[in-house]
Amino acid sequence: MADDHVAYPCPYCGEASLEAAATLPYVRGYVLAFHFGSKKIVGCTKCVRLQLLKETGISSAIGWFSPTALVSNPFLLVYGLARTALVTRNPAAVRKQLSDAGIPEPQGELSLVRIGYSLAASMIAADSRIEPEEVATAAEIGVQIFKDFDKAEFNKVVANHQNLPEPAELATLLSGVLTDDGKDAVYGFLLAIASSDDDLAKEERELLDVVAENMKLRPAA
Numbered sequence: 001m002a003d004d005h006v007a008y009p010c011p012y013c014g015e016a017s018l019e020a021a022a023t024l025p026y027v028r029g030y031v032l033a034f035h036f037g038s039k040k041i042v043g044c045t046k047c048v049r050l051q052l053l054k055e056t057g058i059s060s061a062i063g064w065f066s067p068t069a070l071v072s073n074p075f076l077l078v079y080g081l082a083r084t085a086l087v088t089r090n091p092a093a094v095r096k097q098l099s100d101a102g103i104p105e106p107q108g109e110l111s112l113v114r115i116g117y118s119l120a121a122s123m124i125a126a127d128s129r130i131e132p133e134e135v136a137t138a139a140e141i142g143v144q145i146f147k148d149f150d151k152a153e154f155n156k157v158v159a160n161h162q163n164l165p166e167p168a169e170l171a172t173l174l175s176g177v178l179t180d181d182g183k184d185a186v187y188g189f190l191l192a193i194a195s196s197d198d199d200l201a202k203e204e205r206e207l208l209d210v211v212a213e214n215m216k217l218r219p220a221a
Contacts, residue, residue: 006094007106011165011172011214012051016044021093022083024052025076026059027069036072040165042097042173049087056080100163101170103177112182113146115174116189117157118164119211123190125161126207138193145189167207171214180218187217 005017021042028037041051056077063073095105101122102114120138124130135158142149157164164170178186190211194204 004089004091006091006098008098008103008173008176010044010047011169012043012047016046018042018044018094018098019089019091020045020048020087021090021097022048022052022087024055024080024083026055026080027063027072027076028065038162040097040163042094042165042169045087045089049084052080052084052087056084097163097165098173100160101165101173103173110177110182112178112185113142113148113150115178115182116142116146116149116186117154119167119170119174119186120189120193121154121158121161122164122167122170123193123207123211124158125164126167130158130161134193137196141192141196142189145185145192168210168214171211175214175216178215183215183217187212187215 005019008018010016010018021040023038023040025036025038039055041048041055043051059073059080060077063076064070098104101118102111104110120142124134124138135155139149139151139154142154143151165173174183174186187208190208194200194208
């Protein structure tokens with residue numbers, strides 16, 4: 001394996017190898033409310049730059065609608081453009097993101113439950129809100145699905161969700177790592193979490209559909 005890349009395909013172009021990683025902070029304003037967040041992006045150098053520009057463009061369009069967002073967004077937009085210009089190959093950062101998500105080096109030892117932690121945490125945090133009740137429910141479901149599920153370890157992963165790639169990106173990376181049975185187990189975990197309140201929201205269904213598609217889930221599942 002070359003030192004300047006990690007031999008997984010880029011989740012965006014599917015052609016080049018993983019070689020760059022970046023974190024982009026953002027703000028979203030909702031008239032009287034706002035929230036700060038960040039996105040983890042990993043891929044080939046070209047695609048990471050394009051994704052940074054895309055996210056900066058989204059912030060330039062919808063990052064203004066509260067007094068706090070109005071003040072902070074210009075600084076974050078400048079940061080986004082500067083970060084785009086500074087993207088270079090950084091395999092160490094890529095390996096760190098993969099390790100945080102439970103994805104081993106190619107040919108490395110795979111932990112299915114660790115991947116379950118990461119994808120579930122990433123999905124729970126997708127709306128930028130971490131509800132303690134949802135985390136507790138996810139942990140109870142995890143214990144039933146994975147024999148070596150550790151609630152304390154899961155809570156740590158959720159607490160550090162900002163270190164994880166986006167759910168769709170993570171699912172794409174997992175598509176070439178997991179067996180069909182492994183994909184079924186992880187997706188079943190996510191589906192059980194999303195439907196645990198007997199109210200599968202439109203946003204949750206859309207996210208599950210993207211994860212299933214990107215993970216190349218077999219139709220029977």
